[in-house]
Amino acid sequence: MTTQPDSETSSPGAASPRRGGSLFLLIVVLATAVSAVALLALTGGIAGAPAPGLPDPGALTRWGLPATRAVRDSATFLTLGALVVATCMVATRKSGLVSKVQLRLAAMAVISGSVWLWSAVMEFVLSYADISGQEPQTATTEQLRFFATEIEQGSYLGWNIVLAGVATFIALAARTVTGLALAAVLTLAALWAVALTGHAAADANHDLAVNIQFLHLVGIGLWIGCLVAALWIRRHPDTDLPVLVARYSRLAGWCFVAVAISGVLAALLRVPRVSDLASSYGLLLGVKVAAFGLLGALGWWQRTRVVGRLAEEADQSSARTLFTRLAALEVAFMALAAGAGTALSRTPPPGIEAADEPTPTEALLGHSMPPELGFAQWFTEWRIDSFWAPIAVAAALVYVAGVRRLSRRGDRWSRGRMIAWLVGCLGLLWATSGPPGAYGDVLFSMHMIQHMTVATAVPTFFVLGAPVTLALRAVVRRVDGSRGPREWLLLIVHSWPLRILGHPIVAGILFVVGMIAFYYSSLFEQSLRGHTMHLLMTAHFLLTGYLFANVVCGVDPGPRRPIYPLRVLLIMVVFGFHALFAVALMGATELLAGDWFTALDRPWGPSPADDQYVGASLGWVLGEYPLVILAVAVVWAWVRDDHREAKRLDRQADRDNGQELARYNEFLQGLGRSSTNEGHDR
Template identity: 50%
Template sequence: MTSATVATRTTRTTRTVGAIGAVSWAVFVALLATSLTGALAPLGVPGLPDPGTITRVGLPVVQTLRDLGAMLTVGTLVLASTCVPPEPGDDEARITGVRARLVAVAQLGATAWVAMNGLLVALVYSDASGSAVGARGFLQEAIFFARSYELGQYLLWGAGLSAVVALGCATASRTATLGALTVVSLVALWPVALTGHAAGTLSHDEAVSLQMFHLVGIGVWGGGLVGLAFVGARLGPTLGTVARRYSTLAGWCAALVTVSGLAGAWIRVPDVASLVSSYGALLGLKLTAIVVLLLAGLWQRRSLLAQVAAGRTQSFWRLVVLEVLVLLTAAGLGVALGRTDPPEGDGASTTLTLTESLLGSPMPPGLDTAGWLTRWSPDALFLPVGLAALTWYLVAVRRLRRRGVPWPWLRTACWITGCVLFLWATNGAPATYGRVLFSMHMVQHMTIATAVPTFLVLGTPVTLALRTLKRRDDDSRGPREWLLQVVHSLPAQLLGHPIVASVLFVASMVAFYYSSLFGLSLETHTGHVLMTVHFVLAGYLFAECVVGADPGLTRPAYPLRALLVMVTFGFHALFSVSLMASTTVLARDWFEALDRDWGAPLPEDQYLGASLGWALGEYPLAVMAVALLVSWVHADRRERRRFDRSELREDDRQLRAYNDYLQSLSRQSTKPGASTMTVVSATDEDRSPE
């Protein structure tokens, strides 16, 4: 056996022992913190069944392993898809070398994620029902719980999505597939957020959204760091570049984790006095861990990355080990927080009305004229997204201008208008009253489906991004490369086809309102999020194929675009008229359960909503028609200028060919009395001055 083989085996053994030790440390922290809060002790309440030691101890252990599997999966996939270049001589479109190793690590994490989700179904049911694991009929009851109750369904969805990632990692061979798996892994964190320690608060929707941001940040940050530790020795001279890219990514994730964590704590802790509690103590310890990680990351960026670039990596790897341990500690504390009830605060009432339990907030007051602009309910998901989109665009435009590159002010104005309308629709009066009044729901829907996409498309964000994002020169894929991959991908071309985009825009609206999907969007936070994302994307694709100027999609000729707009909005008007004529109240059970004591009755409010839906579809149509006309005129002028330049270069070749053709027809005319065709000649004065 050669010395190289012995060294390789020793390295593998060290990594295996280190991985087992790291996982054991996270489990130990979770159990220790949970025991200190008393969550591992029996309930001791007469009349309430106790689930048993297996459930009390197994639940934090399995949840810790699930969270670590999710973190490892997300982080390694993001690292492989955005930071690591292919090895010299390899095809950049295929997964090979270090990236293949990272995908294998992600497959291991996703497999653990699936298995732990399956165990969590049984343990969560045992904990909720008080039925001991293995009791008579326990398996059938757990299956019924998973299929019939929201909490069990969330766990099943998490298991299904993580299983897709695991199978995808086992079969993936191309970089495009790697990007798709990365997106699916991030989406799979949503069920984790729904079942986390955010789910029990009154402000449920805000807490879940903040928890999602927290999980994304900690997953990319921690999982990427673990992945970097796994493949660091194989990166060779590219270690400095990969470490620098990961450090930038980790910096953004650290900010995301810090802000979302503080905002989530603000929601769960009602007052300062509540910090003196078991929950407050765990929250303080987790915040301390985050601060330590922030300081370590700052030290890494300021001094250690330069040492790595110079080939001195010992200090860097020692810091990586320290960061991993602190991250695992924070993960264990997060599990303990999920097993600890937040403090109620002084005088807090635990009794909720039916309206409060359905809405997650008190019934808003009656809507008046001023309320359209003064009523705001900040959405913890769409408010950051809208502000981030607006900030990115303005920063990108400023970067262009610093380089001396002009950018049309009208495009900037359109993007700002689209972002402001999006923020108003998802955080203003439509969001405040959208689940209480059908009319305001229709205002919100039509704004995000027609007005917002039209103005965003006229801002040409893809063109701006391609002009400002940095190009990679080592065949790795950064934001610019992935953007080009997406806009030229087969799904984008298929969904962006004019016929498909139009049918999707109209048919999805009909299917949404005349099925249970409308009620689902009112009753669940997930349904509302999916509704918003779907209609923004559907409207964006339709507007892009009609009035868009960004690269990627193949657009029809201008007369066909005009016909497409008229037909599509004609169907939209027909839908509004049919809804106005309908006597069936949509989602009647939901609106009646709210017991609203102000405003119009349900049938009148639905008629008003249909009327508003018809009216609010007209001004985006007008904007789109004007934009189409202007674009058509500009395209015609560009074509005329191109033709004139071509004729000047070729000395009027086409015109002379046409004259020769007319002369040949004149010579072939043999009938007596036949009219003589006039030969066209051209002078410099006849040419268009353009």
């Protein structure tokens, strides 16, 4: 497998692994491509007829597209794994500069990232040839530019190319662990672009399919990539293999759960009948499930046998050999599973032919029109948001787990803070999956309720829950020089970007100007039409609301907060601007996102213009309840601080027998005498 590099230098680009390591990566990538093409050839997916009305794009496209897609997927997974292991599983220098073993992992990321970049470019060209029905060598620059800018799939493939190039360049040039972490985040963003293509883009429930596909890709990517990265550095002298394997084993367990859940949900979406399992799609699905089951068994064997032996045995040579053999076998099955996944993306699901054509309204919404909003619908009409609902539930469970960990350790945690956090999680769930989420894309008034809840109420309760303080107390500090969740949290909290964004003036401006820029630009309509922009909108409102609430009533460590009178003034100014925005919207004659709301052809309820007036009125009225919540939180924090300060002064007086208070009184008397003498002199 991998071998120890000859030398290590001061930059990732200069770290030159031996040929054996690069050859190992190439074998993994090619094995995935070969399995994908072989499975498609067995099921007849490559020799299939072109789409009706389109000419045959040629053998190069039929054979090359699945191969390049498999290479792209596996190279992306390897890049992600190398960057995650470098940033979260191995030791770094105290200065934050990358260590020698991290340089080794950065070199792996550069190699796999380069393969990812070029395979993504080839996939882009071949995808255009496949869609247009022409030979790839005949495609012109103008045609490819049109594909990248005007066709949705081409745009997503183009973004994948851009992100591949940027992530690879950062991995090449980064000298700090933070830089490698940024490259890892960009690689995750590229997986989101991949999730937006393929069958997920054509499923009836587009949003659910994309979210499931993204979770599936992240789970597989971390599972495969981190294991290959562990093999890549297993012989490095700075690698603590027992610790690395133990950390990977825990991560692999969560990846197994994520892949299992997302795989089952995706299968239910695309194979609704048991009889469909006899199709080519069902056969490929069976191969992937079998490989997945074997991987689960091998992972269980690794966790129960290898991890313990690496940690306990003084002579680890036999345990290292066992780990290498077992990991190599796992990688082989992973390549087969990844290849089966690529083959599935090129095979039409059996339910597509039988599916009814969606109506124009269903094509716009991605789901059927909800019933007319009445009193009962405020309690019964829910449409689970498959992205934010799991986040809300997970946030509640993780918080409660942290409180329980403190309790088992004998530490206490405020019950009021826990209740505040759980109320915030419940509010996020209700706003995104309850009636505001179910009607937010067909009624502007319900969208405004969703906006006010997500941007003001939910962040305030989150801030009152003091999640950063809880995490710092509950999460174990690492002592081996690596950065775990606690170390990354501390770094983010005290980073210069957060100090800027968390400044009272900046936070207030982001809260107000961001809202105005969103509604009075094309961003609002784009959030209604596109799943990605809708998620970014919700994340923006949640983040800016959290920053503002943290300035006003936060207790967690972070940017310095102003004195309480200035906090009250900041609340009044910000919500004054918010009220002005609502009043201006009430008097507006132009319909926001007019093309969207008129194209829906909603058969019930008020007209889009009347509903916009109702939404603006609700924005004005509902601005009062977050104002009350923030005001109460500020007054409560103010009183608590005064009480703590009084108790501190009392303890100080007990320690020095009131000398500090006596000196302060003498100081005041001196000021009084000076003022009297000045009056006499005059």
